[in-house]
Amino acid sequence: MKDLNKNLSNAKSSSSTTTGWKVGSSTMAKTTFNPIRNILETMDLAPNPKKEMISLSIGDPTVFGNLKPSQVIIDAVSASVQSGKNNGYGPSTGFVPARKAVAEHVSVPGAEIDENDVILCSGCSCALDLCISALANPGQNIMVPRPGFPLYTTLAKGLGIETKEYDLIPEQNWEVDLTHMESQIDQNTVAILVNNPSNPCGSVFNKDHLKKILAIAERHYLPIIADEIYDYFVFPGQEYIPIASLTSSVPVLSCGGLTKRFLVPGWRMGWITIHDRNSVFAAEVRKGLQCLSQRIIGSNTIVQGALPTILKNTPKAFFDDTIDVIQKNAELAFSKLSTIPGLKPVMPSGAMYMMVGIDRSIFPEFENDLEIVETMVKEQSVFCLPGKCFNIKDYVRIVLTVPGESMIEACDRIAEFCHKHAKYSSSIPKGLMAMSEGSSTASDMSSSSASNSSDEEDLHMRQNQLYRKPTNISTSGFLRKESTATRLA
Numbered sequence: 001m002k003d004l005n006k007n008l009s010n011a012k013s014s015s016s017t018t019t020g021w022k023v024g025s026s027t028m029a030k031t032t033f034n035p036i037r038n039i040l041e042t043m044d045l046a047p048n049p050k051k052e053m054i055s056l057s058i059g060d061p062t063v064f065g066n067l068k069p070s071q072v073i074i075d076a077v078s079a080s081v082q083s084g085k086n087n088g089y090g091p092s093t094g095f096v097p098a099r100k101a102v103a104e105h106v107s108v109p110g111a112e113i114d115e116n117d118v119i120l121c122s123g124c125s126c127a128l129d130l131c132i133s134a135l136a137n138p139g140q141n142i143m144v145p146r147p148g149f150p151l152y153t154t155l156a157k158g159l160g161i162e163t164k165e166y167d168l169i170p171e172q173n174w175e176v177d178l179t180h181m182e183s184q185i186d187q188n189t190v191a192i193l194v195n196n197p198s199n200p201c202g203s204v205f206n207k208d209h210l211k212k213i214l215a216i217a218e219r220h221y222l223p224i225i226a227d228e229i230y231d232y233f234v235f236p237g238q239e240y241i242p243i244a245s246l247t248s249s250v251p252v253l254s255c256g257g258l259t260k261r262f263l264v265p266g267w268r269m270g271w272i273t274i275h276d277r278n279s280v281f282a283a284e285v286r287k288g289l290q291c292l293s294q295r296i297i298g299s300n301t302i303v304q305g306a307l308p309t310i311l312k313n314t315p316k317a318f319f320d321d322t323i324d325v326i327q328k329n330a331e332l333a334f335s336k337l338s339t340i341p342g343l344k345p346v347m348p349s350g351a352m353y354m355m356v357g358i359d360r361s362i363f364p365e366f367e368n369d370l371e372i373v374e375t376m377v378k379e380q381s382v383f384c385l386p387g388k389c390f391n392i393k394d395y396v397r398i399v400l401t402v403p404g405e406s407m408i409e410a411c412d413r414i415a416e417f418c419h420k421h422a423k424y425s426s427s428i429p430k431g432l433m434a435m436s437e438g439s440s441t442a443s444d445m446s447s448s449s450a451s452n453s454s455d456e457e458d459l460h461m462r463q464n465q466l467y468r469k470p471t472n473i474s475t476s477g478f479l480r481k482e483s484t485a486t487r488l489a
């Protein structure tokens with residue numbers, strides 16, 4: 001007790017010596033806002049104590065323990081550690097054998113690249129950061145998908161770079177609204193970001209559609225930043241086509257990594273591959289990327305040492321097994337959620353997510369999807385991410401990497417929640433099995449998009465309110481310690 005008092009009085013006197021200090025944070029720090037991380041790290045709601053938590057929120061395939069990395073890659077990293085050769089700094093762009101392995105991994109016949117076209121990064125996020133930083137100046141803009149992975153805007157905004165959204169169309173398997181995309185390009189646009197397969201939609205673009213996107217890029221002389229972190233992560237019968245393989249004129253910076261398909265997000269191994277058959281990037285962008293890589297002084301060398309083995313030797317059966325789990329969950333969730341009044345799931349074709357539309361006319365007591373998500377946590381201990389995180393209203397995103405029995409349980413609880421809260425107007429007969437077709441059109445989406453700053457402020461504000469609420473789960477409960485969910489598995 002004496003010590004405590006002493007510490008407190010020391011704290012008091014040291015705080016008086018700090019008077020006069022005014023240390024503010026940078027504009028970059030103040031303008032950096034990541035909606036997913038914000039909600040995961042600060043959302044502090046008490047789930048229903050009678051129900052174990054099932055978190056369908058974070059795109060981390062490792063949290064439930066049902067999906068494990070291949071033994072081949074664990075052995076490769078162990079060997080890399082044991083060799084003692086990979087403890088020092090590497091070149092800023094990465095060791096040559098590791099870059100060579102990535103070049104081979106992403107090359108397709110007719111669109112081959114080599115190690116000089118590869119920059120290793122600390123995860124795909126870092127790759128995206130470097131690409132955006134290399135192509136855009138403050139005041140310029142980059143086209144991004146809506147709904148889309150929010151990190152693009154998080155990274156750009158911090159750098160004073162704007163993002164302009166182009167709509168995806170749910171009724172067309174989330175293909176790009178090409179007319180809308182082209183209409184949004186202006187004299188300050190410097191690149192089009194294409195995410196295929198998509199987070200949050202789980203959609204996979206076909207060749208014809210990718211070519212149409214490339215045609216727009218070509219007409220406007222805009223390079224593509226391709227976020228291909230879910231490369232080859234597609235259901236049987238679907239085809240993943242690297243966008244760079246379809247063009248010899250449009251320069252492409254593709255961002256990828258081990259994170260998702262190899263089930264090791266924490267290893268932080270990502271890359272940029274430069275596809276530039278026309279040498280558009282030769283004058284400046286290549287050098288720019290190299291200079292920017294010197295800010296991060298290279299990526300994790302232990303994983304670099306293992307990369308050639310990881311990329312060459314991971315058995316196909318491993319990938320097939322993962323996809324099988326996700327596809328089964330997708331089919332299960334789709335069939336169950338399609339029968340719930342007011343919900344309209346959109347069946348994915350790959351990646352690990354499903355978007356579920358919400359007809360709010362059936363849930364009038366809720367003002368937005370965030371309120372639905374919050375109430376569902378409180379009542380059913382099921383946590384999905386609100387559409388707001390992806391810049392779209394009236395949707396939630398569910399993660400499909402959970403064990404099958406948790407998926408079933410989660411869907412049953414979502415059904416219970418919807419039945420409890422659904423209100424039927426006279427024009428909507430009770431027993432309506434799903435949200436009416438076409439009630440969420442592209443134009444509805446663009447008019448209802450959550451892109452304006454007041455919505456972002458609203459999300460900020462609500463998170464701050466949540467943060468202050470008394471709770472019985474930790475603030476990081478949704479992010480990493482999926483203990484209740486894991487126990488369910």
Ligand SMILES: Cc1ncc(COP(=O)(O)O)c(C=O)c1O
Binds near residue numbers: 122198229257268270
């Ligand atoms: C579309 C997309 N791009 C990039 C990333 C970031 O990947 P990484 O964890 O390798 O930084 C994610 C992670 O969820 C993602 O979904």
